[in-house]
Amino acid sequence: MLTRTKRTLLKAQKGGYAVGAFNINNMEIAHAIVEAAEREKAPVICQTSEGSLAYAGMDMLLAIGRQLGHASKVPVSLHLDHGTHLEVVREAIRAGYQSVMYDGSAHPFGRNVERTRAVVTLAHARGVSVEAELGAIAGIEDFVSVKQRNARLTNPERAREFVKKTKCDFLAVAIGTSHGAYKFKGRSRLDLSRLKEIRARVRVPLVLHGASSVPKSLVKTIEKHGGTLGEPMGVSDFDLRSAVKNGICKVNTDTDVRLAFTAGIRKVLKQEPDEFDPRKLLAPAYEEMVSIIRWKIRLLGSSGKA
Numbered sequence: 001m002l003t004r005t006k007r008t009l010l011k012a013q014k015g016g017y018a019v020g021a022f023n024i025n026n027m028e029i030a031h032a033i034v035e036a037a038e039r040e041k042a043p044v045i046c047q048t049s050e051g052s053l054a055y056a057g058m059d060m061l062l063a064i065g066r067q068l069g070h071a072s073k074v075p076v077s078l079h080l081d082h083g084t085h086l087e088v089v090r091e092a093i094r095a096g097y098q099s100v101m102y103d104g105s106a107h108p109f110g111r112n113v114e115r116t117r118a119v120v121t122l123a124h125a126r127g128v129s130v131e132a133e134l135g136a137i138a139g140i141e142d143f144v145s146v147k148q149r150n151a152r153l154t155n156p157e158r159a160r161e162f163v164k165k166t167k168c169d170f171l172a173v174a175i176g177t178s179h180g181a182y183k184f185k186g187r188s189r190l191d192l193s194r195l196k197e198i199r200a201r202v203r204v205p206l207v208l209h210g211a212s213s214v215p216k217s218l219v220k221t222i223e224k225h226g227g228t229l230g231e232p233m234g235v236s237d238f239d240l241r242s243a244v245k246n247g248i249c250k251v252n253t254d255t256d257v258r259l260a261f262t263a264g265i266r267k268v269l270k271q272e273p274d275e276f277d278p279r280k281l282l283a284p285a286y287e288e289m290v291s292i293i294r295w296k297i298r299l300l301g302s303s304g305k306a
């Protein structure tokens, strides 16, 4: 069933687990996410980035998500991921998403507060909840020095002030993860003591972005069948579990699902070079996605929580 994101995340916060939020770009990915959640009896969040909206259109992705949500036995929420353009965020609020993320983290603190507050007012009037971001979740390689890294990670005291002033429902924190498949090269990992300090000051559910694990098995499958990835690195299971233990209630994963999709496609194209039925080409990708999402759901502790 379609369920409010806030309800799902407050329940997760109380229960001490996190809900998986996975990005959708097409029907197969969305279907795999909901199927995995059903098999795990877990709540789940399907989210669309501005990139996916440019690719498939908001109406299309919302229709797919709604249909799957309505037909599902587990709670499914539709969420706008990283809305940086106010017109896209407004459109999503009107269109019927259960929650939106307004990402004003590139702006100075004062402007981020002001814009986030305006989005919250608009969203709450329609029963939509808002995720906001403070700090920079970038590529870890973007931080030249430790000092610079610390300056761009979420400041706990600022986080308290930010949530109080904006009245946002969830807060995405920068504690050392980065988007994409290349993380932590020669650097320290998640800043858990920072997370603990944020948790002590902020009551709303916290969100972790860039949490792909980049499983070696998928990387191997892709490379065995002609793909080249270099040396991708992901967040360790231990770090992810520790983050959940310390207050992370929503975990965003995109890259792992992309890797699973690619692994399935590469395998079938290599093994069945005369196959040209798109459904048969996509079936192994679907299975790979379902299995990685199920694994992730179990890791986050949300299995059986639907």
Ligand SMILES: [Zn+2]
Pocket: 082, 137, 179, 209, 210, 252
């Ligand atoms: Zn993100």
